[in-house]
Amino acid sequence: MFKVLIAGAKGQVGTELVKAAPAGFTVLGFGSDQLDITNKQQVAAVIALHQPNLIINAAAYTAVDKAESDVAQAFAINEQGVAWLAEAAQAADIPLFHISTDYVFDGNAASPYTEADPVNPQGVYGASKLAGEQVLAKTHSKHIILRTSWVFGAEGSNFVKTMLRLGKERDQLAVVADQQGCPTSAASIAQALWQLAKVYKQQNSLPWGIYNFCNATASNWHAFALEVFKQGLVLNLISKLPEVKSIxxxxxxxxxxxxAWSVLDTNKIEALLGYQIPSWKVELASVLQQLKD
Ligand SMILES: NC(=O)c1ccc[n+]([C@@H]2O[C@H](COP(=O)([O-])OP(=O)(O)OC[C@H]3O[C@@H](n4cnc5c(N)ncnc54)[C@H](OP(=O)(O)O)[C@@H]3O)[C@@H](O)[C@H]2O)c1
Known part of the structure; x- marks a missing residue:
């Protein structure tokens, strides 16, 4: 059996990874209570005990605003934690799939960011995630870094769930319209990672490196909110459309x-995956349906 160890298995992406494990894979999912990636000894011990064939790191410090005043903890998890996983994966000669972010970019580009574009994070979270990418690339060649953006899902807290809550509570709200990016479902990220795991299992290799991954097509937070409300009303998740002011x-x-603009070019990953990444509106429909059930 091909064993895949998932760190951060209780987060948005981690939960979907555990749910979507394909046939032929044994999932070893660990929440932060069972595997703290900042604990070097624990990382080494868990990997030695379970002897996985592949590690997927879905664990991260993801509180973007809090990170500004919690710098040490953001770097402990997003850089040092990744370093311990990378060292252990290197020692065991198994790949490490890792997730990163569009926030490594400054948002001043005029066309979608490719994997080769220069990075320039604007905040502590982005800087800590970039440091994690760099320590992984330096430590272990057998790695995939999947840069994604604006993650939403049925589990955990995210923009979609916040909008639904506010839509129930208020008649009016204001949402930022001048930040462009690509909403991405946690389930579609999990699907992509499992597809890469299947290729690795078959071929015992992958074209290692950085890949952008996000759902099609670019949007902004205001337009995203309008779509949440439009689809949410049809499913009776809200009883009326709130007025959504653009700010x-x-x-x-x-x-x-x-x-301000962090649209990712996904051509490289689509060529590797062999499929076109779905639209976030379709993914949103699936998440809203799960929230209704
Ligand atoms: N959310 C987004 O919009 C977004 C956008 C771009 C990229 N990403 C990236 O996508 C990946 C997955 O994000 P997500 O949205 O699924 O995040 P999430 O829901 O916040 O989940 C992160 C998980 O990491 C766990 N964790 C935190 N510290 C840990 C530690 N020291 N050891 C082990 N686990 C730890 C958390 O557990 P506890 O709750 O128990 O601490 C949580 O379950 C991350 O790499 C993130 O940077 C996210």
Missing amino acids: TTADYPTPAKRP
Whole structure:
């Protein structure tokens, strides 16, 4: 049996990874309570005990604004934790699939970011995620870094669930319209990672490196909110459409600076996966249906 160890198995992406494990794979899913990636001894011991064939790291410090005042913890998890996993994977000669973010970019590009474009994170979270990418690339050649963006799903907290809650509570709300990016379902990220795992299992190799992954097509938070409400109303998840005012980033100051435009070019991963990545609107319909059930 081909064993896949998942760190951060109780997060948005981790949960979907565990749910979507294909036939022929044994999933060893660990939450932070069972495997703390910042604990070097624990990482080494868990890997020695279970002897996985592949590690997927879905664990991360993801509180973008909190990271600005919690720098040490953000780097402990997003850089040091990745380093311990990379060292252990290297020692066991097994691949490490890791997830990163569009927030490694500054958002000043004029066309979708490719994997080769220069990075320039604007906040602590992005900087800590970039440090994690770099330590992984330096430590262990057998790695996949999947950069994704604006993750939503039925589990955990995310923009979709926040909008549904606000849509129930309020008649009016204001959402930022001048940040462009690609909403991406946790389930579609899990599907891509499992597809890569299948290829690796068959071929005992992969074209290692960085890949962008996000759902089609680019949107902004205001348009994303409108779609959540439109689909949510049809499914009776809300009883009426709230009025959604469009505001600017300057109207809604946050501790962390976010890229204004972080659309990812996904040609490289689509060629490797052999399928076209689904639209976020279709993925949203599936997540809303799960929230209804
Ligand atoms: N969310 C987004 O919009 C977004 C966008 C772009 C990229 N990403 C990337 O996508 C990946 C998955 O994100 P997500 O949205 O699934 O995040 P999430 O829901 O916040 O899940 C992260 C998980 O990591 C766990 N974790 C935190 N510290 C840990 C530690 N020291 N050891 C082990 N586990 C630990 C958390 O457990 P506890 O809750 O118990 O601490 C949580 O279950 C991350 O790499 C993230 O950077 C996310």
